Amino acid sequence: KQEVTQIPAALSVPEGENLVLNCSFTDSAIYNLQWFRQDPGKGLTSLLLIQSSQREQTSGRLNASLDKSSGRSTLYIAASQPGDSATYLCAVGYNFGNEKLTFGTGTRLTIIP
Amino acid sequence: KAGVTQTPRYLIKTRGQQVTLSCSPISGHRSVSWYQQTPGQGLQFLFEYFSETQRNKGNFPGRFSGRQFSNSRSEMNVSTLELGDSALYLCASSLTDRLSTDTQYFGPGTRLTVL
Numbered sequence: 001k002q003e004v005t006q007i008p009a010a011l012s013v014p015e016g017e018n019l020v021l022n023c024s025f026t027d028s029a030i031y032n033l034q035w036f037r038q039d040p041g042k043g044l045t046s047l048l049l050i051q052s053s054q055r056e057q058t059s060g061r062l063n064a065s066l067d068k069s070s071g072r073s074t075l076y077i078a079a080s081q082p083g084d085s086a087t088y089l090c091a092v093g094y095n096f097g098n099e100k101l102t103f104g105t106g107t108r109l110t111i112i113p
Numbered sequence: 114k115a116g117v118t119q120t121p122r123y124l125i126k127t128r129g130q131q132v133t134l135s136c137s138p139i140s141g142h143r144s145v146s147w148y149q150q151t152p153g154q155g156l157q158f159l160f161e162y163f164s165e166t167q168r169n170k171g172n173f174p175g176r177f178s179g180r181q182f183s184n185s186r187s188e189m190n191v192s193t194l195e196l197g198d199s200a201l202y203l204c205a206s207s208l209t210d211r212l213s214t215d216t217q218y219f220g221p222g223t224r225l226t227v228l
Contacts, residue, residue, distance in 0.1 A: 103156035
């Protein structure tokens, strides 16, 4: 069974700092990996999707990398802003079992002004 | 282009009742997935529909069911509600059922509280 872990569960950093969020998964036979952000009480917003054949994706201040062999992905946020405060979830799409996406438990990020 | 919409946004029910939640996907999207989010279990997959057919199902009891209409709108139903069904129910749509390339777009969710 695919398991997705995100550590730490919570992270606080001063505004302006660069930071890295981590995601690890147990089964490397994945189709893709997505990073989402979720604001309190709201739905999920897709940030980046990395296909299994790719190593990284970039969007603005965000850069996500994928290392299938080690079962790890990172989300790099440059020059953090208070508006980046949210919970970040990674989700793995894979072809075993009957689930479409398996989500990690998330990292709650707080940017301190 | 309008995003995924879910109705109602908030719902309060009592144990033993049943509830129906609705999801309208982004125009042109044919795949709709449902997820349950709770503080203890996180986001868990319920089921996925594509072209009116259930394609995948998560590990939930038979009290949870769903359907998809010809216009891709989807409903999920929970019968005989239990306290543990209190959760945020999220719907997501994607263009096709190609897991390798499609981004999932989520709605704002329906917050269900069971008393």
